[in-house]
Amino acid sequence: MQVKHKLVLFLSILLVLLFVSVGVSISLGAAQVDFLSVWQVVLSKLPFMNGVIEQTWADSTETIVWDLRMPRIILAAIVGAALALAGAIYQGVLRNPLADPFILGVSSGASFGAALVFAFGFQVVWLGRFTLPVVAFLFGFSALMVVYFLARVGNKVRMETIILAGVVVQSFIGACLSLVMALSNEQLQTIVFWMMGSLTLTDWSYNQFVFPVILLGTIIALFFTRELNMLGLGEEVAHHSGVSVQKTRFYLLVLASLITGAAVSVSGAIGFVGLVVPHIVRLIVGADYRLILPLSLIGGAIFLVGADAVARTILAPRELPLGVITAFLGAPFFAYLLRKAKRAYF
Amino acid sequence: MLTVSNISKIIDDRKIVDDVSIGVDRGSCVGLIGPNGAGKSTLMKMISGINQPSSGSIELSGKSLTQWSTKQIAKKVAVLTQEGLAAYPISVYDAVLMGRYPHLGFFQRENKSDHDHVNRVLELTGLAEFKDQLLDTLSGGERQRVAIAKAMVQEPELLLLDEPTTFLDIGYQLNVLQLVKDWQRMSNLTVVMVLHDLNLAAQFCDRLILLDEGKVVKEGTNEEVISAETLFDVYHASPEIIRHPRSNIPQILL
Numbered sequence: 001m002q003v004k005h006k007l008v009l010f011l012s013i014l015l016v017l018l019f020v021s022v023g024v025s026i027s028l029g030a031a032q033v034d035f036l037s038v039w040q041v042v043l044s045k046l047p048f049m050n051g052v053i054e055q056t057w058a059d060s061t062e063t064i065v066w067d068l069r070m071p072r073i074i075l076a077a078i079v080g081a082a083l084a085l086a087g088a089i090y091q092g093v094l095r096n097p098l099a100d101p102f103i104l105g106v107s108s109g110a111s112f113g114a115a116l117v118f119a120f121g122f123q124v125v126w127l128g129r130f131t132l133p134v135v136a137f138l139f140g141f142s143a144l145m146v147v148y149f150l151a152r153v154g155n156k157v158r159m160e161t162i163i164l165a166g167v168v169v170q171s172f173i174g175a176c177l178s179l180v181m182a183l184s185n186e187q188l189q190t191i192v193f194w195m196m197g198s199l200t201l202t203d204w205s206y207n208q209f210v211f212p213v214i215l216l217g218t219i220i221a222l223f224f225t226r227e228l229n230m231l232g233l234g235e236e237v238a239h240h241s242g243v244s245v246q247k248t249r250f251y252l253l254v255l256a257s258l259i260t261g262a263a264v265s266v267s268g269a270i271g272f273v274g275l276v277v278p279h280i281v282r283l284i285v286g287a288d289y290r291l292i293l294p295l296s297l298i299g300g301a302i303f304l305v306g307a308d309a310v311a312r313t314i315l316a317p318r319e320l321p322l323g324v325i326t327a328f329l330g331a332p333f334f335a336y337l338l339r340k341a342k343r344a345y346f
Numbered sequence: 347m348l349t350v351s352n353i354s355k356i357i358d359d360r361k362i363v364d365d366v367s368i369g370v371d372r373g374s375c376v377g378l379i380g381p382n383g384a385g386k387s388t389l390m391k392m393i394s395g396i397n398q399p400s401s402g403s404i405e406l407s408g409k410s411l412t413q414w415s416t417k418q419i420a421k422k423v424a425v426l427t428q429e430g431l432a433a434y435p436i437s438v439y440d441a442v443l444m445g446r447y448p449h450l451g452f453f454q455r456e457n458k459s460d461h462d463h464v465n466r467v468l469e470l471t472g473l474a475e476f477k478d479q480l481l482d483t484l485s486g487g488e489r490q491r492v493a494i495a496k497a498m499v500q501e502p503e504l505l506l507l508d509e510p511t512t513f514l515d516i517g518y519q520l521n522v523l524q525l526v527k528d529w530q531r532m533s534n535l536t537v538v539m540v541l542h543d544l545n546l547a548a549q550f551c552d553r554l555i556l557l558d559e560g561k562v563v564k565e566g567t568n569e570e571v572i573s574a575e576t577l578f579d580v581y582h583a584s585p586e587i588i589r590h591p592r593s594n595i596p597q598i599l600l
Contacts, residue, residue: 003440223452230444232434233481236427237493239396241500242420242448286480287435 003290010285014298021302022077025309026069030316033061041065071204075266076308076322077301078207079199080273082214082263084300087274088281088292089221089256092228093249094159101260101274104166104253108173109143110136110264115177115191119184133209133265140261143169148253156246196321197270199308206266213262221255221293224248228289270304270323276330277303283337303330347372347536348393348504353402354560355388362388364560365402372503375530375537377551379544379571381581385560386540390508393538395419406504420448423504424497428512430490433482438473438492439464441481445499464499471495471525487518494525505530507539511546519543523550545597548572549590556580572596 026038037057044053045066055062083101090099101107113136127134147169151162181191227248230238239245260274277300278292285291307325314320348370355363363385370376378386391397393404395411404411406422424445431441446460468474473495481489490510497505507526511519527550530537541547547554548568556564556571558580564571577598578584585598 226444226447229436229440230447232432232436233441233444234429234432234434236396236425236429237431239416240394240420240423240425240427241444241496242417244416288440 003288006285007291007294010291010295011298014295014302018077018298018302018305021305021309022073025073025076025305026065028309028313029064029069031060031064033065037061038065042070067203071207072199073305073308075199075207075210076304078211078214079263079267079270080277080300080302080304080307081218081297082210082259082300083270083274084277084296084303085218085221085293086256086260086263087300088278088289088296089224089228089252090274091278092231092289092292093252093256094163095231096159096163097279098275099163100271101256101263102170102269102271103163104147104257105143105169105173106140106257106260107264107269108170108177110140110261111195111269112143112173112177112180113137113139114194114265114268115180115184118187118191118194119180121187129205130209133206136265137261140264141257143173144253144257144261148250157249159249193321194268195323197268197323197326198319198321199267200319210262210266214259217255217259217262218297221252221259224252224255225289225293228252228293229287232287232289267322270326272323272326272330273300273304273307276326276334279334280337347407348538349405350389350393351403351405353389353392353399353404355385355392355397356400357388361560363392363399366557366560366562367402368555368562368565370536370538372536373530373534374553375527375539375551377547377554378538378540378557379542379547379554380557380563383559384557386557387508389557390425390506390538390540394423394425394506417448420500420502422502423506424500424502426490426493426497426505426507426510428509430486430493430510431481431496433484433489435480435482437477438479438481438484438495439468439477441492442468442473442477442495442499445496445501448500467495467498471498487514487521490514490518490522491525494522494529498529502535504536504538507537507541509540509542511541511543519546526550544572544577548595548597549593568596572598 023035023038027033027035040053041057041062042065044055086101090101090103091097114132117132117135147162147165148157150169151157151165153161181188184191227243230241230243231245235245278296281292281295281299285295304326307322307329310329311320311322311325350366350368352365352367353363354361354365366389378389380386388397392399395416398412411419443456443460443464446456446463450456468477471491471494473491481492484492505526510522514522523546526537529535539551551568553566554568554571555562556576563580564576572587574584574587585600587596587598590597
């Protein structure tokens with residue numbers, strides 16, 4: 001019962017914070033839009049609100065809010081939520097506090113796929129402009145599969161082995177990536193900026209592409225909170241309590257990697273969200289995954305919406321890479337919490 | 347209740363367990379004893395479903411264990427290991443509640459009767475006042491009590507204990523074993539335990555099975571198994587055997 005109350009309390013706080021930060025972020029930019037108009041436009045766009053709210057704003061305001069800023073900010077929220085959730089799952093499954101969504105090579109794979117698309121400028125005909133995210137996603141997922149089967153001994157995968165396999169695959173793909181970059185002089189900058197994380201090229205279609213994948217993955221993952229808690233008590237204890245440890249880990253790693261792959265494919269490899277947000281959540285609410293997963297989800301969304309707002313505005317009109325901002329914001333805050341924490345929390 | 351027939355386990359061409367057959371009656375408590383490397387833990391891991399035997403069969407209430415899923419086994423069999431629960435920062439209540447897991451479907455959450463059950467067991471095991479404490483703030487002995495409470499909530503027919511007292515002081519050794527004993531009497535539970543300590547084994551088990559080099563060397567009551575010549579054959583040591591002044595059970599002095 002207690003867990004339920006805690007969840008409702010923290011979830012409400014975070015949801016309010018999320019709405020505020022989305023609102024603030026939309027109003028920021030070259031053209032200032034006041035807070036009220038932002039929400040009026042957004043509300044008027046909801047399906048059942050057609051014609052309920054009278055238009056008191058300029059058409060240009062509507063374009064700025066709904067067609068330019070909103071898609072990007074929603075994507076920031078989705079990507080942030082996805083990366084934080086995936087990070088929390090990886091940390092739980094691998095029982096390793098240093099795990100992040102990229103530890104098993106998903107982002108290296110995706111980056112390599114993206115670099116190939118940039119460098120050779122190809123487009124798969126029937127994918128059109130979705131070539132980049134789809135190729136990145138497939139490469140990211142293949143990287144995970146290679147890591148997983150590399151780490152398989154008999155029919156068991158040990159968690160230490162899988163982390164080592166991740167390191168091996170990451171360095172190999174890293175070399176391939178460097179090679180592609182070295183051979184593609186003109187596209188070098190595009191590739192580098194993509195790898196640092198960016199939401200620049202966003203319109204609604206990217207959201208439509210990633211949202212279903214991430215939503216489905218998230219819903220399934222949220223059913224695994226009990227199993228994650230039991231893995232925390234030890235592999236054998238989980239087994240004796242009725243958890244099929246090998247299967248559960250495989251499902252969770254695949255789920256987390258699908259979610260990561262989808263996020264990375266549209267935004268590049270944005271670091272630090274998946275590492276820091278779940279840890280901040282743990283420091284505040286403890287080690288119970290029934291709380292960690294849903295709260296990381298919303299926490300990640302808030303974090304990346306905020307980071308994106310900073311990236312867009314701090315040196316405007318120049319835009320900074322999102323990965324740089326997440327590290328700048330995340331690292332000091334995390335360091336502060338780490339110093340403040342009085343006891344071990346992982 | 348539990349019938350182990352001719353099981354062997356071969357790891358890297360070595361027979362760790364060699365053609366062992368054991369029968370355990372419902373409601374009895376059997377102790378597996380023997381020197382290091384005798385195959386006790388390997389045998390336990392096969393009975394608890396972590397490892398599959400190379401040959402032979404294990405039947406629980408007439409059904410072969412190898413055909414069951416992990417969850418189905420957990421409904422019938424609970425296990426206490428020597429490490430017990432990891433020092434993971436989750437509350438005693440939530441840890442004990444996990445014992446209900448094998449009885450719930452994937453989409454099913456714990457209902458009121460599950461929570462009532464947990465509260466009852468917490469009262470019974472004297473853990474009620476600790477229920478909000480986190481596991482990492484408890485001592486090894488206290489965590490082992492939580493592990494027993496969790497196993498009780500699991501409502502198994504068979505309880506396996508793999509050296510549950512190894513890391514505990516004598517106070518908690520007796521405490522933990524007494525808790526198991528009380529539970530056994532209360533619910534006609536079948537218990538199989540591996541114990542290194544022959545004195546504890548003789549006091550808490552109805553029957554003892556002595557293993558050496560993967561084979562059953564001797565099986566019987568504590569009177570029959572704890573004898574000078576048997577112990578010398580297996581352990582190559584000659585301890586003094588005396589009677590416990592209160593219970594008259596054979597005990598060894600080193």
